[in-house]
Amino acid sequence: MGKRVILNKAKPILISLCFIGVGLSVGSLVDAADSDFEKFKQQRKAEVSQFNQSKKAEFKKFRDEYLAEYDAYRGELLKFWSVPEQSSSEVEVIYTQDKQTRVKIDALTQQVVIENLTDEVIDQDVIISKLKADPNTRVLLTNINNQASLTDEKNIVNTLIDQPSEVVAEKVINEQIDTQQQQMLSQLDVQQSIEEIEIEIAAKVTPSKAKSLEIKSKLKQVNEINKQSQKRKKIADKQVEALVKINPTYKKTQVNTMRLPEDYLYKLSKDYLSFYQKQSSEMNIPLSLLLAISYAESTFDPKAKSHIPAFGLMQIVPRSAGMDVARKFYRKNQAPTSIELYQPNINIRYGAGYLSILNEQYLDGIDDPTSRQYCVIAAYNTGAGNIAKTFNGGNNRSIKQAYSKINALSPDQVYSKLMKRLPYPETQKYLAKVSKLEAKYQHQINQWNLSE
Template identity: 30%
Template sequence: MNQNHIKALALAVAVALSSPLALANDPFDELERESTRVSQSQQEKIEEFHAWLDNYLTEYETWRDDYTRNLDKERAQLINQWGSGEVSGSTKAVEYDSANTLKKVVDYENNEATISVLVDAKADGSAVINDLESFDIDGQTISMTNAVKEVALVDYSASQEKKEKQFVLDQLKGQLQELDVQANRLVNSGTGIPDSFIYERAYKKKLALIEATKPRLEAIAELFSQKRRELGLDDVQESLPKPELPKEEPQKENKQHKVEAAPELIEEKVQDASTKNQDRVELEKEAVKEETQQKPEVNLDIDKTIVPVKVEKKVVSYKVKLPENALKQRASQFTPLVEEESERWGINAALIMAIMHSESSFRPTAKSHVPAYGLMQVVPTSAGHDVNKKFRQIDAPMKSDDLYVPTINVETGTAYLNILDKSYLKSITNDESRMYCVIAAYNTGAGNVARAFNKDRSTNIRKAATVINSMTPDQVYQHLLENLPYDETRNYLQKVNSRIALYK
C-alpha cells in the first residue's frame, strides 16, 4: 500500500472518530470499504498490465504476419515465372535482375554459386551467360571458366509443389520456436505476470499460426494447379502437408507454483477446437500429437504422375564452386571482435565462431524467415530484448537495422549466450553438459531444453537440471538429440558442436 492510500485511511479513521455519528457508524466499516477500493484498484492494474503485454506482443506478431504476407506475395510472383520461389535466407543470398529473368544464388552453406537465366524453351540461353566471364561475390572475383552447365524445364510438378510447401512449413516451425523463446523469456524476466497467462497466450498464438498456415498451403496448391492448366499439363490432386509439430504436454499442477496447471487447460481447448472443424484436424492434431522419436517429415500422397504436354520456359544455369578459403576469409574478419566479446562475457570464442558459422556463414547481412538478423541471427524481440533489458537498461526490443552492424550483433549474441550460460542454465554443474544445453537453447529457448529432460514436459529449468546433473556429458548430448521438441534444433546442436573444433 502506497503513502497516499495510508494517508487516505488515516484521514478516514480521524473523520469517523471525530464525527457525532462516530458511535453510530463503526470506523472499521470505512477501513473495509477503503480496503475494497484499494484491492479493486490493484486488480485493475493487473488486468491493465496483462492488456499492455498482450498489445505489446501483438505489435510484433502483426509485423511478423505482414512480413510473411509480403514474403508469400514475392514468392508467388517468382513461382509464377520460375516455377520456384527461391529467396535469400540466413546462409543463402538470392538476387534477381530487374526483368526477373536472371538470377544469382550464392549458397554459403555448400560454398557454391549459380547463375541462371530464364529463356523460351526453344532458345539457347547460352549467349546471355557467355558474355559473363566472371562476377564478384563479397569482394572476390569468381571465374566462370569451370562452370558446370545445367538445363531444366520450368518445373510445375508435384515434387516441386511439395518443395514450395515445405518452405512454408519450415518457416512455420521457426516461428513456433520463437513463440517458445519469447514465452520463456517472459517467465524468466520476473515481470510478475502469472506463468499460466504467458504459456496460455503463447499456445493460443501457436494454434493461430498453424491455422494461418492452411490457406498459405492452399494458395501454393492453387498456383501450381493454375500453371499446370495454363501449360496443358495433367493436374494432380494431393493432400495438404501434415506438419509434425511438437506436443505441448500438460504440465502437472504444483500447489506451490500453480502456473504449471495452465497447459492442461490449453490442451483441452486444442482438443475442442480440433473436433469443431474437420478440415483443421490434421494440422491441429499434429500440434498436440504424442511426440515420437522419429524426425518430423512432410507426407504428400500423390494420386497422379504429371505428364508434360507443353512447356514454354526453361532455366539455363551455370554452377561454380567458391574458393576453398572463402569461408575462412570471411571468418577471419570477425575473429578479433569475437575474441574481445569472448573475454568480456566469459564465453568460449570457439563456441561463438561455431554459432556464427552455423547461423550466417559469417555474413553480416544475413536474414532468416523468422526473421532473425545478422552474424549471430539475433531476433530483436527475444534475445535482443533480453540483452537490452539486462545489460543496456532498455526495456524494449532491438531495432533490426542495428543487428546488421557486426559490433552490435556479436555483442548482443554473445551477451545472450552469457544470459543462457550464467543465468537461465546456471544450475547445470558440468561445463560440457551446460554447453550442449546452451547451444540448444540459443536455437530453441531454455524452456524447450528443460522440456527435453522433464518427464512432465514442463519448462522448469531447475527441475531439469537435477536430471541433467545426474548424467554424463555424453548422455546429456544424446538425450538432447533424441528428445528436443524440434528437429531443426537437433540438427543445429550437431552442426554447432561439430564446428567448435574448427576454431580452437
C-alpha cells in the first residue's frame, strides 16, 4: 500500500515535470512561429506594395506612351488638316493611310461624313474606291456596302469648303486634351475603393488610416495628371505655332454626306453576338445595354485600347472593373492582363460582370429599374462614388445616403440630374449616347435573327 502510495505521489510529479518541459518547448516554438509569421507579414506587405507600385508604373508608362503617340499623330495630321479631329465619345473618326481622307461616323444619326482634301470636286465613286482599298477604312466600307446608302443622290452632298483657321484648331486640340484629362481623373474616382482595399491588405492598417493614405495617393495622381495635361497643351501650341510660321497652303475639303444602312449596328456586332447573349443571360444584363456600351466604348474593335488604360470590346480597366470582377467572380486578387482582355469572350464576361456588380451590389438600393440603369451607365464610365456625389452634393461618396434622394425622383428627373450634375461633361455625353444607343438596339434586336 505504502509503496503504491509513494508511486502514486511520484507519478504526478513526473507528469508535471514533463508538462513543464513540453511547455518550454511549445513556448519556444510559439515565439519562433510568431517571429516567422511577423517576417512573413512584412515580406507579404513588401511584395503587395512592390506589385502595386510595379503595376502603377506599368500603367503610367502605357498611358504616357499612348498619349505621346496620340500627340505625335496629331502633329502629322496638322500638316494636312488645320483641325485634326480624332475619335470622341460622340463621333468615330478614321483617316486613310495617306491622311488625305477621313470618315466620320455617327451611329445615332445614322450618318457618314466623308471629308476629302482637294481643290477640285472628285467623283464619288473614286472616293469610295479609295476607301475600299485603304487598310484603315476597308472594314468600315465592308459594313456599309449597301450601294443604295452610298450612291443615292438624296443622301449625297458634294461641297468644297475652306479649312478653318488655326484659332479653331487650338480650340479643338485643347478640347481633346481636356476630355482625356477628364477621363483620367474620372478613373481615379473609380479606383478609390480599390486603392483603399489594397492599402489595407498591404499595410494592415485601420480603414480610416487607409482612407487617409488613399486620399494622399489620389491627390498625388491628380497633380500628375493635371501637370501632364498642361505640358501636352504646350506641345500642341508649339505644333500649331510651327505650322503658322511655315504657313502651309491647306487644300479645300470636299464633303460627302451619306446615310448608314439599317443593318449597320448588326453587322458590327454579329461576330460576337453569341458571347453577348451568353453573358446577358448569365449576368441578367439586357443584351441591348451590353451592345450599346460596347459600341460607345470601342465600336466593336476587340483590339481597342485607350490611355486610361482600358482594353478590348468593352474597354475594361484592369485596376478597377477588372479587379472588381476578378475578386467577385474568379475569387482572385489579380487584375486581368491586356492579352486576356483582347479576347472577346473574356472581355465581354468582364464587362457584363462589372455591370452586374454595379446593378446588383453598388447600386442595388435604387428601386426603379430605369433610374438604376441610368446610374449604372454613368457609373460604368465614372464609378458609383461619382453617382453618389451627384445626388448627395459636395464630396459625399456614400451611395447608401444617395438612395433615398434617387428613389424620391422619377426616372426622367434622375436622368436630368445626372446630365446636369455629374462631375465630368465627358460622362454626361457618355450617358446620353449610351442611353440613346440602348434604345436603338432594343428596337433593332427584335428584327435580328439571333439563332444564326
